[in-house]
Amino acid sequence: MPVSAGLLVDADPDWKEVEATMPPAPQEAGLRAFDIGSPSPNAFFVDEGSVSVGADGVVRYTLVVRTPGGAENVTFEGIRCATGERRIYASGRKDGSWVPMKNSAWQAIGDNTYNRPRAALAWDYFCDGPAGPRDRKHALQLLQQRRDPSRPYGVR
Numbered sequence: 001m002p003v004s005a006g007l008l009v010d011a012d013p014d015w016k017e018v019e020a021t022m023p024p025a026p027q028e029a030g031l032r033a034f035d036i037g038s039p040s041p042n043a044f045f046v047d048e049g050s051v052s053v054g055a056d057g058v059v060r061y062t063l064v065v066r067t068p069g070g071a072e073n074v075t076f077e078g079i080r081c082a083t084g085e086r087r088i089y090a091s092g093r094k095d096g097s098w099v100p101m102k103n104s105a106w107q108a109i110g111d112n113t114y115n116r117p118r119a120a121l122a123w124d125y126f127c128d129g130p131a132g133p134r135d136r137k138h139a140l141q142l143l144q145q146r147r148d149p150s151r152p153y154g155v156r
Helices: 116-126 136-143
Strands: 031-033 043-053 059-066 072-080 085-092 098-100
Touching (some): 043 116, 043 136, 059 116
Antiparallel strands (some): 059 072, 085 098
């Protein structure tokens, strides 16, 4: 499924986003590696302790990207499966604090190098077409097993 397709369903005109609460800094023991489905020298992780599914249907999580040279990028993000959009709320600092992003608008999930981890999380893990996980437990179950891209949605 092309991730650059934009909206998957008509946007709900009454949809309201709940306020996102910044999670604690990620802990090494809670990091789950995931496959982005394309070659990359970087390693990608989701902090399982940060995963939540809001009443607004947004899957929120902390993304950790590590380079072979040891650099690390930490962001707190959200995915809205119903519309194929993502939002980056904040960037993590070494001291565990968060810096809100200046531009934190919802954007279509594109399948470019920068957005590949988000596209993988949306289409290979969290989202079943426009349907997101039911709750935190379901989201964590989905994160443990990558969807087979040759199978239709709903089949793992």
